Amino acid sequence: METRNKNKDKSKTRPLSKDRTVPSSSRDAGRVLVIKDEPESLIPWYRRLGTFLYDNEKRTVCERSRLSATPTGLSNTPLIWYKENDEKSYQKYIKAIDNLLSDNTRKRANKTELGPCGSPPYGYGEKPCIIIRVNKHVGWSVKPIHENSTYYKDVPANIKKLLENKQEKLYLTCDGFHSYDKEHIGKIEYYPNPPGIAADVFPLDMYGSSPLLAVQISEFTLGMSIAIECKMWYDGPTSSLHFLLYVTPKNVAV
Known part of the structure; x- marks a missing residue:
């Protein structure tokens, strides 16, 4: 009995392989089983997506309609799915961002602020x-969040620090939706950094361009459906959006 428990502990702390795929013995909610008579479940993220969207419908606190993301809106499902090192599989995402940034470019914020994005x-x-x-x-119209705000207690520590330094803007944060997503999401970079929008641009000109911020994700786990939540912090109920990222390892047939 004792020996079995020791082995169990070892498997929990087993490190990820160098190619960022998860060891076959790893038990993780991001992986999905193939269900008999349900051919769609052969797609690794299929059942996770259904559960993820269903869970999000219960989260009525967030105002999701305030934000949108490109290229996650290419289909009815907020999903980015492609194969590692397969340019053909992610070409549509490049094209979607091309279209967004080329639309009314002169009125948009300088694209250099978006860095590699x-x-x-x-x-x-x-x-x-x-x-x-x-x-x-x-x-x-909206104002930056402040320490006397009802919503201030939920603001992440790094955003509070910016606000304390009088950098008063609307700030964006992104992270894994669940604890296991946080474990596999890897590194998140923002452009511009810090990812803030000046409050004086609101209300937005209905004939002008909307403010843009970029999020770049790297060093994440391959072969794992990762649910990501982004939130905009200001003096009011948080605006948020959610999507899934799934990258198939190059050695896995699709």
């Missing part, structure tokens, strides 16, 4: 970029 191939396929856009709402 401001020019093709936008980090695909090792370090994919997601462009976050604030959606236009007639008359929607």
Whole structure:
């Protein structure tokens, strides 16, 4: 009995392999089983996506309609899915960001502020970029969050530090949705950094361009469906959006 428990502990702390795939003995919620008579479940992220979206419907606190992300809106499912080192499989994501950044470019913020996420191939396929856009709402005016705000207690420590230094903006943060997503999401970089939007641009000009921020994800676990949540912090209920990232390892047939 004691020996079995020792072995169990070892498997829990077993490190990831060098190619960032998960050891076959690892037990993780990001992996999905093939269900009999359910052919769609052969797609690794299929059942996870259904559960993820269902769970999110219960989260009524967040105002999701305030934000949108490119290229996650290419289908009815908020998903980025491609194969490692397979340019063909992620070409559509590059094209989607191309279209976004070429639309009314002169009115948009300088694309150099978006770093590597401001020019093709936008980090695909090792370090994919997601462009976050604030959606236009007639008359929607907003102020930076402050320490006397009802919502201040939920603000992450790094954002509080920026606010304490009088960098008063609307700030974006992204992270794994669940604890196991946080474990596998790897590294997140923002462009510009810190990822803030000046409050004086609101309400947005309905004929102008929306503010853009970029998120770049790297060193994440391959072959794992990773649920990601991004939040915009200001003096009001948090605006958020959610999507899944799944990159198939190159040695796995699709």
